[in-house]
Amino acid sequence: MSFTSSEGPKTLYDKVFEDHVVHKDESGSYLLYIDRHLLHEVTSPQAFEGLKNAGRQVRRTNCTLATVDHNIPTWSRKNFQSTETFIKEQDSLLQVQTLNQNVKDFNVPYFGMTDAKQGIVHVIGPEQGFTLPGTTVVCGDSHTSTHGAFGALAFGIGTSEVEHVLATQTIIQAKSKNMRILVNGKLTPGVTSKDLILHIIGVIGTAGGTGCVIEFAGQAIEDLSMEARMSMCNMAIEAGARAGMIKPDDITFEYIKGRPLAPKGAEWEKAVKYWRTLHTDDGAHFDYNIVVEAKDIIPTITWGTSPQDALPINASVPDPTNVTDPIKKSSMERALQYMGLKPNTPLKSIPIDKVFIGSCTNSRIEDLRAAAAVVKGQKKAQNVKLAMVVPGSGLVKQQAEKEGLDKIFEDAGFEWREAGCSMCLGMNPDILDPEERCASTSNRNFEGRQGARSRTHLMSPAMAAAAGIVGHFMDIREFQYKDNDVPKISIEQDAQDKALQDAVYQHEKEPLQQGESLDELEDDEQKDIPPEDHVTKEMPVKGAKAPVPSAMQPFLTLTGIAAPLDKANVDTDAIIPKQFLKTIKRTGLKAGLFYEWRFVKDANGKDQETDFVLNVEPYRKAEILVVTGDNFGCGSSREHAPWALKDFGIKSIIAPSFGDIFYNNSFKNGLLPIRLPQEVILEKLYPLAKEGTPLTIDLPNQKILDPQGNVLVDHFDVEDFRKHCLVNGLDDIGITLQKEEFIQKYEAMRKDRFSFLENGSKLYIAARGTKKSPYGNTSQEW
Numbered sequence: 001m002s003f004t005s006s007e008g009p010k011t012l013y014d015k016v017f018e019d020h021v022v023h024k025d026e027s028g029s030y031l032l033y034i035d036r037h038l039l040h041e042v043t044s045p046q047a048f049e050g051l052k053n054a055g056r057q058v059r060r061t062n063c064t065l066a067t068v069d070h071n072i073p074t075w076s077r078k079n080f081q082s083t084e085t086f087i088k089e090q091d092s093l094l095q096v097q098t099l100n101q102n103v104k105d106f107n108v109p110y111f112g113m114t115d116a117k118q119g120i121v122h123v124i125g126p127e128q129g130f131t132l133p134g135t136t137v138v139c140g141d142s143h144t145s146t147h148g149a150f151g152a153l154a155f156g157i158g159t160s161e162v163e164h165v166l167a168t169q170t171i172i173q174a175k176s177k178n179m180r181i182l183v184n185g186k187l188t189p190g191v192t193s194k195d196l197i198l199h200i201i202g203v204i205g206t207a208g209g210t211g212c213v214i215e216f217a218g219q220a221i222e223d224l225s226m227e228a229r230m231s232m233c234n235m236a237i238e239a240g241a242r243a244g245m246i247k248p249d250d251i252t253f254e255y256i257k258g259r260p261l262a263p264k265g266a267e268w269e270k271a272v273k274y275w276r277t278l279h280t281d282d283g284a285h286f287d288y289n290i291v292v293e294a295k296d297i298i299p300t301i302t303w304g305t306s307p308q309d310a311l312p313i314n315a316s317v318p319d320p321t322n323v324t325d326p327i328k329k330s331s332m333e334r335a336l337q338y339m340g341l342k343p344n345t346p347l348k349s350i351p352i353d354k355v356f357i358g359s360c361t362n363s364r365i366e367d368l369r370a371a372a373a374v375v376k377g378q379k380k381a382q383n384v385k386l387a388m389v390v391p392g393s394g395l396v397k398q399q400a401e402k403e404g405l406d407k408i409f410e411d412a413g414f415e416w417r418e419a420g421c422s423m424c425l426g427m428n429p430d431i432l433d434p435e436e437r438c439a440s441t442s443n444r445n446f447e448g449r450q451g452a453r454s455r456t457h458l459m460s461p462a463m464a465a466a467a468g469i470v471g472h473f474m475d476i477r478e479f480q481y482k483d484n485d486v487p488k489i490s491i492e493q494d495a496q497d498k499a500l501q502d503a504v505y506q507h508e509k510e511p512l513q514q515g516e517s518l519d520e521l522e523d524d525e526q527k528d529i530p531p532e533d534h535v536t537k538e539m540p541v542k543g544a545k546a547p548v549p550s551a552m553q554p555f556l557t558l559t560g561i562a563a564p565l566d567k568a569n570v571d572t573d574a575i576i577p578k579q580f581l582k583t584i585k586r587t588g589l590k591a592g593l594f595y596e597w598r599f600v601k602d603a604n605g606k607d608q609e610t611d612f613v614l615n616v617e618p619y620r621k622a623e624i625l626v627v628t629g630d631n632f633g634c635g636s637s638r639e640h641a642p643w644a645l646k647d648f649g650i651k652s653i654i655a656p657s658f659g660d661i662f663y664n665n666s667f668k669n670g671l672l673p674i675r676l677p678q679e680v681i682l683e684k685l686y687p688l689a690k691e692g693t694p695l696t697i698d699l700p701n702q703k704i705l706d707p708q709g710n711v712l713v714d715h716f717d718v719e720d721f722r723k724h725c726l727v728n729g730l731d732d733i734g735i736t737l738q739k740e741e742f743i744q745k746y747e748a749m750r751k752d753r754f755s756f757l758e759n760g761s762k763l764y765i766a767a768r769g770t771k772k773s774p775y776g777n778t779s780q781e782w
């Protein structure tokens with residue numbers, strides 16, 4: 001039974017999407033059921049607060065799994081006593097404590113700091129078998145696209161949507177376009193999926209996938225291990241896509257089988273039968289088709305401040321004098337200045353200061369093995385001040401230690417750390433000093449990403465490790481390995497992986513009795529789990545007030561000063577840098593808006609205003625932003641970006657295109673993003689904004705006018721449903737809760753057809769409070 005029935009051949013995305021439609025309204029907007037919801041401490045506090053204020057509960061705790069990752073220090077937890085003593089930064093501590101409390105209040109399964117299963121949210125989901133093919137997976141985090149490697153429809157959402165999913169287990173979605181990136185042939189030795197995805201982003205650009213779900217297909221993709229597939233899909237968001245997907249196959253099933261939250265026994269068989277139907281049908285329509293020849297790709301790194309600034313390692317730093325497009329030329333000049341690079345310098349000759357091996361892109365066991373293979377028997381270069389290796393989860397760490405990888409790194413002078421996001425974003429103490437250059441396996445090289453004025457170059461784990469050994473970037477294919485016994489840049493899944501992984505899981509459980517298999521034990525455990533449907537439905541919510549209708553200010557007509565911004569690819573890290581994300585409130589973010597662009601430090605370390613447009617009259621009172629370049633709000637899912645803009649007084653942003661998640665988040669906060677062709681902006685709106693002339697945005701009539709009432713733009717597009725909500729100041733959750741009947745109908749169908757999804761994270765709800773800490777402490781968070 002399907003809730004929608006479109007005829008004809010379908011793409012993988014079409015199939016998964018259609019199998020989750022709860023309701024489609026007249027305006028064409030869909031309500032989709034969410035199977036898996038991951039939570040972390042940065043984007044959830046305001047969502048839980050919203051639930052509490054409205055007296056709402058978590059609809060399905062067993063579809064939910066929480067962990068801490070962004071804020072936590074990566075230094076040793078051997079002497080861990082309490083979160084309070086371990087986390088020194090008070091704002092980081094507050095976010096972690098808030099999550100600790102929220103998971104208790106709402107009975108959400110949680111891997112806290114004393115749990116060996118804790119780790120980066122996109123590492124733990126797959127590792128536990130929580131992420132499954134054909135599921136919808138969301139998280140208040142842009143790199144949720146990672147989970148698409150399993151043939152799941154997985155995408156990042158903002159905090160308002162986190163609240164929506166917690167309350168309703170659904171999300172309001174428009175259908176995306178289908179894009180296929182076909183990678184023909186085989187990758188050559190030394191070339192990994194990280195090189196492949198950097199190459200692809202270099203070709204299609206960071207806005208290339210906007211509005212699309214990308215399916216990665218072809219021989220080179222099918223040959224990839226699950227871990228390598230995850231690195232690919234992880235960075236689909238850097239190509240601007242809503243999600244990345246790869247058809248599930250035997251490699252996928254083999255990876256999932258036996259994981260703690262994966263279906264077992266007959267449910268496993270039923271699941272695999274369904275999962276085998278999840279592939280693009282012959283003749284299915286793709287809106288965009290891109291073909292890449294695997295043999296053409298060589299190890300690739302970034303030189304600039306956007307993931308699209310990717311080049312083969314044997315290239316040189318680009319020269320802006322060769323660029324004619326003025327916007328591209330000036331952004332290249334700025335990037336080179338920021339990165340401290342001279343045009344035409346060979347990439348291989350650039351020295352580095354630090355190495356970071358980690359992040360949700362490349363912190364899994366296979367990544368660590370590839371890096372260890374390079375490092376084995378070698379020593380970190382003298383000029384490299386720090387090389388740190390941060391495993392993606394406690395379980396990855398344990399496995400690496402069993403294999404002796406920690407020793408290999410430490411012998412070479414690399415630091416071996418505890419799991420977390422770490423220097424990928426530096427919300428914890430792991431940051432670069434100003435102007436330090438880092439060889440990093442992460443996914444974003446934005447300005448200030450790894451610390452104020454930091455310089456990030458993205459690359460594969462083996463390339464980052466090699467840079468740490470020789471002290472500058474190098475082509476991994478030319479690297480002289482010391483020890484031939486260790487696997488070199490393995491792209492294949494090692495069968496031993498899972499055996500070891502299973503051993504780790506087993507260690508986590510009660511010791512097995514003689515003759516008892518792990519499978520049997522898990523089946524028994526699952527029998528003990530109380531029959532759940534809406535486990536928390538009757539649960540009193542601590543701190544809950546009487547239900548209040550939450551409504552926004554209606555948006556009708558806006559007349560205001562429009563600030564001109566002549567930039568492309570303005571990412572949400574630039575709109576609101578990471579240090580301002582450590583709040584548990586939605587307000588008070590004005591001071592952080594465009595912080596690195598609005599302020600410089602004086603000799604006394606005090607903030608002084610720059611000549612950035614919002615510091616100049618009359619734009620200090622701007623209510624509209626007129627942006628000339630594409631892809632405004634790309635990158636992170638942080639809803640703090642629209643919160644900060646709103647706090648400043650901005651109510652509408654006009655740009656040629658927007659980052660998908662930012663676009664969504666804006667509407668949820670009463671902020672109107674308007675897409676217009678670049679030539680219209682340049683000809684009609686930008687000149688008026690430059691001279692300080694106010695603009696009028698008439699949302700009901702979808703027009704833009706000048707102060708005399710002359711029509712400048714006689715039509716802009718906005719989806720009916722979004723317009724309806726803005727014009728009437730309506731709250732999405734309230735609207736969705738009125739569709740309870742449809743949600744229940746879907747859930748009844750799901751219980752039958754997708755019974756193998758029912759348990760979800762229930763194992764950890766039942767187990768809560770009974771397990772011992774692997775570190776031997778009695779933990780309050782356990």
Ligand SMILES: CC(C)[C@H](C(=O)O)[C@@H](O)C(=O)O
Nearest residue numbers: 042140141142143636637638
């Ligand atoms: C903090 C979170 C909102 C953010 C994201 O969405 O990506 C972070 O993980 C990042 O990588 O910038």
Ligand code: SF4
Nearest residue numbers: 143359360421424425
């Ligand atoms: S991109 Fe970095 S900060 Fe964001 S979830 Fe991944 S590891 Fe964490």
